[in-house]
Amino acid sequence: MALWGGIEAGGTKFVCAVGTGPDDIRAMERIPTTTPEATIGEALAFFQAQRRQLGPLSALGIASFGPVELHPESPKYGFITSTAKPGWRDTDMLGAFRRALDIPVGFDTDVNGAALGEYHWGAAQGLDTFIYLTVGTGIGGGGLINGRLMHGMLHPEMGHFRLPRDPRTDPFPGGCPFHGDCFEGLASGPAMEKRWGQRAESLPAEHPAWALEAHYIALALSSYICTVSPQRIILGGGVMAQRHLFPLVHAGVRQVLNDYIQAPALTEHIASYIVPPTLGERAGVLGALALARAT
Amino acid sequence: MALWGGIEAGGTKFVCAVGTGPDDIRAMERIPTTTPEATIGEALAFFQAQRRQLGPLSALGIASFGPVELHPESPKYGFITSTAKPGWRDTDMLGAFRRALDIPVGFDTDVNGAALGEYHWGAAQGLDTFIYLTVGTGIGGGGLINGRLMHGMLHPEMGHFRLPRDPRTDPFPGGCPFHGDCFEGLASGPAMEKRWGQRAESLPAEHPAWALEAHYIALALSSYICTVSPQRIILGGGVMAQRHLFPLVHAGVRQVLNDYIQAPALTEHIASYIVPPTLGERAGVLGALALARAT
Numbered sequence: 388m389a390l391w392g393g394i395e396a397g398g399t400k401f402v403c404a405v406g407t408g409p410d411d412i413r414a415m416e417r418i419p420t421t422t423p424e425a426t427i428g429e430a431l432a433f434f435q436a437q438r439r440q441l442g443p444l445s446a447l448g449i450a451s452f453g454p455v456e457l458h459p460e461s462p463k464y465g466f467i468t469s470t471a472k473p474g475w476r477d478t479d480m481l482g483a484f485r486r487a488l489d490i491p492v493g494f495d496t497d498v499n500g501a502a503l504g505e506y507h508w509g510a511a512q513g514l515d516t517f518i519y520l521t522v523g524t525g526i527g528g529g530g531l532i533n534g535r536l537m538h539g540m541l542h543p544e545m546g547h548f549r550l551p552r553d554p555r556t557d558p559f560p561g562g563c564p565f566h567g568d569c570f571e572g573l574a575s576g577p578a579m580e581k582r583w584g585q586r587a588e589s590l591p592a593e594h595p596a597w598a599l600e601a602h603y604i605a606l607a608l609s610s611y612i613c614t615v616s617p618q619r620i621i622l623g624g625g626v627m628a629q630r631h632l633f634p635l636v637h638a639g640v641r642q643v644l645n646d647y648i649q650a651p652a653l654t655e656h657i658a659s660y661i662v663p664p665t666l667g668e669r670a671g672v673l674g675a676l677a678l679a680r681a682t
Numbered sequence: 683m684a685l686w687g688g689i690e691a692g693g694t695k696f697v698c699a700v701g702t703g704p705d706d707i708r709a710m711e712r713i714p715t716t717t718p719e720a721t722i723g724e725a726l727a728f729f730q731a732q733r734r735q736l737g738p739l740s741a742l743g744i745a746s747f748g749p750v751e752l753h754p755e756s757p758k759y760g761f762i763t764s765t766a767k768p769g770w771r772d773t774d775m776l777g778a779f780r781r782a783l784d785i786p787v788g789f790d791t792d793v794n795g796a797a798l799g800e801y802h803w804g805a806a807q808g809l810d811t812f813i814y815l816t817v818g819t820g821i822g823g824g825g826l827i828n829g830r831l832m833h834g835m836l837h838p839e840m841g842h843f844r845l846p847r848d849p850r851t852d853p854f855p856g857g858c859p860f861h862g863d864c865f866e867g868l869a870s871g872p873a874m875e876k877r878w879g880q881r882a883e884s885l886p887a888e889h890p891a892w893a894l895e896a897h898y899i900a901l902a903l904s905s906y907i908c909t910v911s912p913q914r915i916i917l918g919g920g921v922m923a924q925r926h927l928f929p930l931v932h933a934g935v936r937q938v939l940n941d942y943i944q945a946p947a948l949t950e951h952i953a954s955y956i957v958p959p960t961l962g963e964r965a966g967v968l969g970a971l972a973l974a975r976a977t
Contacts, residue, residue: 454944469944516834532910533830539811539911541945548905549938551846565942610843614909615827616834643844647860649749649764650836 389445392434392488393675395497396420396451396480398472398524402672403430405437405444409508409666409673413441423478431487438488447484448493448678450500450671455480457495457538465494493682497521498529498543499536500674501664505621506531507677509665514618518611519664520545522604523624526571532615546571550606557582557599574603576626592631601632605639608661612640612648619652623664636661684740687729687783688970690792691715691746691775693767693819697967698725700732700739704803704961704968708736718773726782733783742779743788743973745795745966750775752790752833760789788977792816793824793838794831795969796959800916801826802972804960809913813906814959815840817899818919821866827910841866845901852877852894869898871921887926896927900934903956907935907943914947918959931956 390413395402400419406412414437418429438444454470456463465481481494495503502519505511511519511531518530528545530537537543547569552561559582561568562575572578579587583596590596608620622636637657644653652660664670685708690697695714701707709732713724733739749765751758760776776789790798797814800806806814806826813825823840825832832838842864847856854877856863857870867873874882878891885891903915917931932952939948947955959965 528909532827532832532834535828537827537910539827540907540913540947541911541943543911544908544943546908547939547942548908549846549901551844565940566938606844610905611909612835613839613841613843614823614906615832616836616838618835643861644842645860647842648836648839652835 389680390441390443391676391679392437392444392447392490393672393677393679394430394447394449394451394484395500395671395675396449397497397671398452401426401430402675403433404672404676405434405441406676408676409669412669413437415672420472422474423483427480427483431484434484434488444488444490444679446491446493446679446682447488448495448500448675448680448682449480449484450495450497450675450678451480453496454541454544455494455496457542465492491682493678495536495678496527496529496542497671497674498527500529500678501623501666501670502529502531502621502674503536503677503681504666504670504674505664507680508673509670510621510662511619516615516617517619517621518545518615518617519621519623520608520611521624522574522622522626523576526575526624528611530617545607545611546575548607548610550603550610570603570607574600574607574626579626587626588629592629597629597632598635600626601635601639604632604636605643608636608640609643612644612653619659620661621664622661623670627663630663633658633661633663684975685736685738686971686974687732687739687742687785688967688972688974689725689742689744689746689779690795690966690970691744692792692966693747696721696725698728699967699971700729700736701971703971704964707964708732710967715767717769718778722775722778726779729779729783739783739785739974741786741788741974741977742783743790743795743970743975743977744775744779745790745792745970745973746775748791749836749839750789750791752837760787786977788973790831790973791822791824791837792966792969793822795824795973796918796961796965797825797916797969798831798972798976799961799965799969800959802975803968804965805916805957806914811910811912812914812916813840813910813912814916814918815903815906816919817869817917817921818871821870821919823906825912840902840906841870843902843905845898865898865902869895869902869921874921882921883924887924892924892927893930895921896930896934899927899931900938903931903935904938907939907948915956916959917956918965922958925958928953928956928958
């Protein structure tokens with residue numbers, strides 16, 4: 388059976404794995420994200436060592452932080468492009484691994500990778516149109532539409548559109564350096580910390596922070612629902628690890644949409660419509676394996 | 683060459699046509715939308731008469747007002763479902779025409795029809811991911827993603843998500859019976875009329891109504907851009923017939939996104955990114971012909 392390599396390339400760490408799926412991870416390693424040379428070098432060393440031990444890899448998948456270039460016809464295909472992360476602007480991720488390992492390399496955003504993992508092995512099996520959203524240090528989304536990963540002009544940036552904010556109930560002006568009170572500016576982990584003066588995970592479940600957080604997430608999900616009519620929405624990321632948020636988000640979406648969209652998934656079964664990822668903490672690196680599988 | 687029939691089924695009129703494309707419309711008729719029996723009966727009479735004169739039709743396309751059922755496996759496939767329009771709830775549109783004419787019938791939303799027409803013959807040629815939005819009596823959107831029409835769970839309802847509204851600059855609470863100040867509630871033709879006390883088309887180009895209208899449209903388009911990353915957005919409908927809105931919308935989208943998304947289409951060529959439909963007033967019925975062609 389084909390053996391794949393996967394890299395969840397994040398801003399703080401690269402998670403590298405070799406295997407064939409969630410029940411068959413043969414090796415895994417976490418590498419801190421420092422400079423491109425050091426981090427990519429360590430990742431390459433991992434895969435070369437695994438190849439010697441486990442045998443050849445048929446493909447590698449990279450699910451990367453971004454922004455990234457996803458158009459195969461672009462000379463910068465497979466690059467991290469205009470990132471604010473020091474040293475990583477214009478880094479040829481795909482090329483570095485393809486040249487060194489000489490195998491096909493699949494490349495996409497971290498959230499599209501996670502979406503593809505959930506599609507093959509998790510909460511999106513059998514669906515052709517769904518969204519995977521991560522709410523954590525940042526907010527980003529991906530997914531499949533009409534059976535293929537969401538790309539379009541570039542790739543979605545689902546955290547960066549404006550939401551209604553009532554300054555009487557939420558005077559915090561938002562923390563996004565580009566947009567102030569866009570979704571990410573209002574509802575990411577760092578935004579919660581700035582607004583409340585303590586880290587989100589230290590806020591008790593009865594704190595009003597969570598009702599406000601669920602309200603913003605519900606507004607954003609309602610916007611996605613009206614725009615693409617997904618068959619399901621998967622909510623991952625550090626903030627969503629607070630599972631008490633889910634019922635609040637379910638109620639919030641129903642309230643915002645107000646039964647306008649007559650679909651049983653919304654009006655009767657919303658708890659199975661807006662769900663956590665099945666693959667949990669390994670969603671990212673399994674998504675990268677799924678990208679290798681799709682290559 | 684195959685001859686197609688098309689119906690733009692709207693809430694005030696059905697536009698029926700026979701032809702093969704924009705340069706070859708052989709016959710066209712407008713029928714007022716009264717009861718399903720009368721309106722469908724007249725439309726059938728039109729196609730039967732044209733068939734006798736022009737020869738057989740290879741397929742019919744219906745681009746319908748909604749909400750509609752688009753899942754072929756549903757027993758209500760091809761129905762207008764939960765519409766507020768008196769008498770039209772649960773109307774079997776597709777079945778009525780397929781039984782009487784005994785030809786394949788393609789069926790979709792009015793906006794998906796218009797999008798498909800623009801894809802074949804208009805402003806979306808060669809694109810695989812774009813949005814067609816109509817801003818008029820209502821606001822609705824459709825389009826292609828990954829080369830196929832947008833369906834998902836039901837179909838998009840692009841007018842019904844919430845936008846930020848500042849009550850100090852816009853005290854009008856919105857006119858949507860479901861959502862108050864959703865996009866349609868703030869920016870449809872009737873919303874403009876309620877806010878300003880006169881019909882939108884009677885407001886002069888220098889009236890502040892247009893800057894506010896462009897602002898709301900820009901917020902909504904920014905949301906679509908962040909969610910699906912379309913390669914182009916086509917803006918049709920009665921309100922957009924005011925062409926002086928386009929430069930205001932272009933500037934508004936650039937201001938809202940604030941160069942966060944580094945794509946030349948947005949940062950350098952926005953006037954060819956957000957465009958009017960090429961097919962003009964016939965976009966609807968040509969879209970219906972395009973649905974027939976795709977059947």
